[in-house]
Amino acid sequence: MTAAMMGEVAAQVASAIGGLMFAYTMFRNYFPHELVDPLKPYFQKLLNFFYPYIHITFSEYDGDGFERSAAYAAIQRYLNANSASQARRLKANVVHDTDSDVVLTMAESEEVTDDFNGVRLWWSSYKISPNRQSISFYPREDDRREFGLTFHRRHRDAVTKLYLKHVLDEGKAIAVKERRRKLYTNIKSDGGWYGRRLWSHVLFEHPATFDSLAMDPYKKQELIDDLINFSKSKDYYAKIGKAWKRGYLLYGPPGTGKSTMIAAMANLLNYDVYDLELTSVKDNTELRKLLIDTAGKSVVVIEDIDCSLDLTGQRESKKEEDEDKDKDKDGKNKDVEKIKDSVKKMEKEKPSQVTLSGLLNFIDGLWSACGKERIIVFTTNHVEKLDPALIRRGRMDKHIELSYCTFKGFKVLAKNYLDMESHELFATVRQQLEETKMTPADVAENLMPKAAGEDKETCLKRLITALEDAKEEARLKAEKEKEEKKEKEEKNSDKDDKNNENGVESDQSNVANGVEENGVI
Template sequence: MMTMGETWGSLGSAMATIMFVWTMYKNYFPPELNGQIIRYSQKIKSFIHPYIQITIPEYQGDGFERSKAYIAIERYLDKNSSKQARRLKANVVQDFESVVLSMEDHEEVTDEYKSIKLWWSSSQDIPNRQSISFYPREDEKRYFMLTFHKRHREFITKNYLKHVLDEGKDIAVRERQRKLYTNNKSENWYGYKRSMWSHVVFKHPATFGTLAMEPKKKQEIMDDLITFSKAEEYYAKVGKAWKRGYLLYGPPGTGKSTMIAAMANLLKYDVYDLELTAVKDNTELRKLLIDTSSKSIIVIEDIDCSLDLTGQREKKKEQKDDKNENKDPAKTEMMKQMEENKSSQVTLSGLLNFIDGLWSACGEERLIVFTTNHVEKLDPALIRRGRMDRHIELSYCGFEAFKELAKIYLSIESHYLFAQVGLLLEETNMTPADVAENLMPKSTAEGADFCLERLIKALEQAKEDARLKVEEEAKVKAEKEEKLRANKEEDEKEKGKQDTTVDEVKNT
């Protein structure tokens, strides 16, 4: 049975044959008759074949990458393919966790949009000649063909196709196998299989539901993220690139990396973990940015430790130059080249352009996240509003965060020991990671009472350790002050002896 597209294609071929025959013999007819034949043939063709066909090939341009439009249409048609097509292809995605069905070649499905009926067919061109190729696309050229009535031409090209592409992209994002990327050194960037980024499947279990944080603050962050993900028109309206910066700061163990994982799981974004020390210079940094995808989070962890971004590098270089001043010139030059080759030349200016310069608008719907344990060390220009739009402090565990952890790890929302835990949390500093470790049952025999008592003991020990540390620091400080005082007295006595000797010499 012929499909809709094949039927109209056959009719079109028949008309083309008639026109070809007429072209061969048209010289035997008067010019005025030829004109009438042309007009009538066009009317007959329009009457017999009042449909328009649009072809979307799988590969475009240089043919090295599948067309994004083709991929989006493929995902859009999946929902119709499984219900209508008789022959289907099964693709396993999500690390063997789900199967996506799509129509096989030369199948056809129908679609309806705003009461307009359309036909989609999947086809494949196979060359007549045999060839050996490293690239399958040279031998098999697949494409989708859309067929619709010509009276809907303007509406289909302006509205329907945009609807299909947008819906296909959304489906791909919802069902894609999300990845965690890290950047490679530039030596691995070139060749047919260039690899600026290496990746693994991102399957971190953290969510905002399992995050130890004060509920109100947690909800504010979630609302901000969701609002950002739906704000494409707003960002276009105000003339800003569709991106947002987050600065996560606080002591080690307070959940900065876990917060990033929760963000990615909430928005279903990929994560790009950017290691600045592996980036040679500002140009490479821009290339890495261009090679990231939309709907992603670009992360620079411990940014205060990643590079010297506030002029310290130049000071260190000057110090090294001073040390090498009196050494062999040839050896000094060799050491200098080795140092330049192994160290990153990314500057503060280059990083600022990466965040919100012209190149930052090369993608859309992206979060840029910095983490640091020492926010006071960062250059103010790096973290000002507009670059890091939201500053989130992740501090030591408070009582509200503890209750969230107790709900997660012990499945309880109240207990008679909660009050004692709350008092101890106010008197000492313990990270959410340490609190969670004490709350986690080590065996099935350990109930809520046992885990809470263990946490109380740990808090009391931490309190005692903090007290001893303060006393030790005070003792060391007192000893230093006593030593300074003794040295000062000794210096004064020595100076007095010297003055007496000078006076005796003068009198003599």
């Protein structure tokens, strides 16, 4: 058969398919569904007989849309690396600190071809938008993105057994090569009209490392060993039947380096950071969705957990309510207790409905196993305010106290800020730090040169002056508190004396009344 004859046959086949499609569309539009639906399988068989191509769809989200498809992400990277030279419409993303400032990716409704061992394949990218013309009371869904792969059916085995594995492996290799860590934050829900995407992100470029962290060298090395051991313990966690995750509680006064330590942990392990703002989470269901939508090799952070939500006092509130009921049974102070209870409820009303139970399940429940190689970090300035169930071992596996600056911490800061390992003023600084409480953040601020050309000794002297001022301020504060305590004790003593006098007068009056009632003169 000549090329002209083959072209003529192909044209006839295409015309026949087009006619069938048109006829079926007209039939479907003008005849009732009861008549159309039974004919669908037969029409599909007829179409498959003339149409020799197979089409595979890869959706961005698997199942009900909780988790982003790993296959879709790998295909996206593979096509981005191979589509810039073919696609007519491209999307440009500006990326910093890379060999190329602009990264080109294939736009929606675009098609590119690929060749694999002599097999020609067609990739297409498209976006399906939901119908938003009608009014609906259900949450609005985002646009659904998909990749489509088309190939001739005679290449089915080559594509399904070899080509798809090749694409996924290449996509994963590109991801490892081009991996750039990100800092995520959860998107605030507006009460019902929210989309599928739960996190937004920026590039994570925090420079903190454990070398620059002002803490005891032994504790620092212990933490580093613990983190590295966790990252290499996939098989061990599977063996003992636990989810591959680890919790860290960082506590201490403000300015002691809790946030800096989180950045150092992420930089050490090359993990992404998910900064979870609990006050922006609508309820426990959304909290679970956020957890599922986090990737592996990540640090999930909830800073100032004692301030994020009123989770710490829930059990105490329940206890107070039980005590209030007991008081009501005795008929004592009913109205006063009701007013107090109303005030407490008004003060504790929050827009978020996340509960302590939901947070515990997020950390250590069934949903916590949806994912792997994940670190969860809580920070707090007041560890005593936290519910014991929230920070017990198994949830927060390691408790790390970050306290005021020690001389060892100062030496790390002096090395970082002034490039100094010893100086005659170090002895004075050491004595002052032993007598005065100052956070590493305040020490670092005083060591930092304030003007160009400022010498190192001036910076040390400024720190010593700041320590002396802090010491004097602490002394004055202690004296003031002592005086206030003394005045309070004197007032209480005067009040007790007055009550005793009133008691004596009352007893005398009772005796006199008793004598008079009995007729004794």
